[in-house]
Amino acid sequence: MKIKMLAVAFATVLTSSFCSAQANQSAVIEDFKPSTCNQPGQMYPQVNSQGYARFRVIAPNAQSIVVSLGLGGAKGGTPLAKAEDGSWMGTTAGPMDEGFHYYHLTIDGGVFNDPGAMNYYGSTRWESGIEIPAHDKDFYALKDVPHGNVQQILFPSKSTNTSRRAFVYTPAGYDKNTKTKYPVLYLQHGWGEDETAWSNQGHANLIMDNLIAEGKIKPFIIVMTYGMTNDAKPGTIGSFSYVPFQTVLVDELIPYVDANFRTIANKENRAMAGLSMGGMETHAITLARPDVFSYYALLSGGTYNPAELKGKANPKLIFISCGSRENPDMVKKAAVTLKEAGYNAVSFVSENTAHEFLTWRRSLKEVAPLLFK
Template sequence: MNKLKKVLFFLFFSITCFYIQAQEIALRQGPQVVSPEVMNDNSVVFRVYSPDAKTVTLNGSWMEYGETVNLSKNGEGVWSVKVGPLQTTMYHYNLFVDGVRAIDPTNPEAFRDGYRYASMLIMPGADADIYKINPVPHGTLAQVWYESPTLNLNRRMYVYTPPGYETSNEKYPVLYLLHGGGGDEEAWTSLGRANYILDNLIAAGKAKPMIVVMTNGNAYQTSSLKNAPGVETITRETIGKYTGMFEQSLVKDVVPFVEKTYRVKANKDNRAIAGLSMGGGHTVTTTIEFPEVFGYVGVYSSGIDNPEAYPESKFINLKKSGVNKYWVACGKDDFVKEYSKLLRDMLDKVGLEYEFYESEGGHTWANWRTYLSMYAPMLF
């Protein structure tokens, strides 16, 4: 009996010590917070534990540019604010602790936008389902390195192959999807959710299975904002020599590499191109410089900034070569809407048929994700 008592005492003592240690750890870590917390009315509560901070603010993509809201601190050192209700879609946001930008430490969903990191929030509902990881067949997203003799660089791109690619002998059409200024080859999958959008559209039968190629549109970089050897900084004076080089590399290096490496339908009717902002400019330039390459053209939040740099004769050549679909999209509040108008004026002038979609909002990823989800079902 004494031995049993000793064993029981030892167990009780051990459990008590473990409980005390756990409490001490919890106290050192501070209160456990949940953030973001989506409420039943689609309002959202953001929280962060920062007992020594003097101010905490929040900026979200649902706000105006530069706008912030203040969080309030309780007695435990937890700052919080309730916003909304928010519409059903995908957002990104940052906290600013004493003016320092930070991601939400309790939200595992985060991504990189150029040099900036942000936390992600998908508001539940049918309108956001296309951006979510749903229980459907998923394609493969690969980071692929390729030689670019045009740029004299070894470069990286992201390649999405649709569900079933690895186990079939089928050949697929290809969409070349271009990012905007400040981004790189990760932009369309991190912020744009391109692979999930394609997964969901293909699963729903709304888009044909296709390969999507997303490369770095900055001709002076190898990958992920990493400049080429010998290129320390880019200035207004030095960037000029790279003008037009990406478009050359895309057609002369990327397309041949893809058509050699993957099972693709290697003809104009099975090649599409689309880009946002800077990538939209690349799309316009590429298609008029190489009118025989792409049968589908998508220009998002972009257009023509200087009509003299875009000869009418080249648009005429593009028209003569034949375009299956020319699709232009821009937001009502987008600061490049005049450029978009100049592009449409040129297309009207040469008689090249196109479709124009005008959305609400401005120069935002909320629009560009929508544009891709609308454009992909039009292809092939």
């Protein structure tokens, strides 16, 4: 059981004999505040300064309610207990990792969302979300700086016979600087997520706004679309192939974006990045179409073997990252191997995070200044 932050007031009474769940609970600091992911006006769920989460749900006649938190949350679920007023309350057994966590309620054996929380698409469903404020949360905060816009576009896709949706981040000033052309990052979500993930739970737009306002990067466009093109039935990753998505991305979306936005429409000004399954897509598509992208980034999504690049692809950058609770040694070693083989490889490990969105927010912040040099 991990304790990341201990209030000074409690530090003196904490001895090794307190290392049980009960002892941790007794050390919970009662400074809980509504989660920043709550629906307007909702007081629960709440989070305290140590990273504990507390839930409250109204369902007077329910038999049992358990909160299921994902990776980096409290493992095994947090059962809620019924109070006399018909509400169910419970607090996680320990502090949670900093950052964003998907979760849901299991009520009487069925899966439902917490009516107090906002919804985020993950695990092929709109899940509830909760945010444990990170010590470095400033980099993805909404600040009083010039803001870029995130726009929904509907682009024609002959290969799937549909109008498909993408979100396009254009940096502040895009609409005014009508002569300026911009490089483009194609940025993919993970399995079970969709094209809403990077701007909703990822705050990609705010990360960019802040980096640009601080002068740390030159402005570029980000395009985000759905990457599980042929996955008609959610949950069937077994039948998933990247090839139909490659067609949508390379043959349909990129030409549409280049025709409708002021892009610098060449390989040198085009990057692809993805998290988890989106990293695997990035890996496969950048290798299958080395003529399209110059910058590759895999966020918790594997790495490249120098052998598969040799004589085929010559990227200007390979960025590989993961959370420290994933496989950081693999990531670090892979960068060394790629560097030894002559590639400009950079690794990044997000401290104290798992296969979750704080890892990927931080990865975006780290990779953005390395792109389009």
